[in-house]
Amino acid sequence: MWYGERRIKVKSMNLKKKILLGLITCFVLMQFIQPARNESDKVMPTDIQMIYAVPDKVLKVLQISCYDCHSNNTHYPWHSFIQPGAWLMASHIKNGKAMLNFSQFGELSNRKQLSKLQGIINQVKDGEMPILSYTLIHRNAVLKPAQKAILINWAALVKDSITAKN
């Protein structure tokens, strides 16, 4: 009787161990499946910098707080290589670029450019962007009030220049 119980205990320990080891193997194998990187060193002719004036102080804010998900060039921190975080990040970038891509801003119609710029103003003002799931890890991307003002004023200025042009 006592012997039987012990055998069951040993068996269940083995199962637990097996599952744990299986999961670890899984985690290790996952590391080999890396999503394609969103990196490009060339500036597209449709880049927002090529069509509108982007002062250095504005560009700096854009690069730190926006470009990881809204351009063709993401700055990848070391921990972005660890799965499954990298997949999550890849999906963020995909969605972000679908909504707004500064690297190809010139491909949009004037009407859409105006909408996107107004969207930038709204989202920054409301504190919706950069999104929380991103700033939780990228603390330096959080916009300070002064940086918000820089972005909003710039977007409004570009909007006016588009309206004046047409």
Added chain:
Amino acid sequence: MKYLIFGLAILALGFTACNSNSDKKTEEAHKMSQQEMKDMNMHDSMGVTPAKTSSESVNISSIVTNYLHMKNAFAKDDSKEAGASGEEMVKAFTGFNKAALTPDQAKIYNDVEDDAREHAEHIGSNAGNIKHQREHFDMLSKDIYQLVKTFGGGQKLYYDHCPMYNDGKGANWLSETKEIANPYLGKAMPNCGTVKEELK
């Protein structure tokens, strides 16, 4: 070796689960589009959509109707209802017959639709976040105004102005009634606004 096989088995399981999931999704999408097609056919056979020849005037009434429905929902602070009209408006854009447009009209229509559809989608997917929905409604209103100016709204419309929205920068909207019912401020300030223009 045993563990490796075990691990692979779990991985494989995960992948098949993911795959069957996405299959289901496409299947659903397929079903939905079939349903939509049926609906459209029904409309045709019932004679709701007029016969389309290039000589006939362009009819944007289905888009305008959805817009007005959305506007009235915002005036009542009803985010869910506004979202539903956003989804209906996307369908109206999809169902719109572009074949009746002249090349010049098509240029204007496509330019506006490209932008307006995105706003309608956002309003549709943001039920519960009325602040964000209204931001898109502001931009959508400019697009619909352009469409009405180009093609006619099919009914008498008023272009109204609210000076307070957008931190005092103001915003406009289209209405079917002369009485003001502000869609930006809703029940908080229902009567705020003035008629800017009458559109026939």
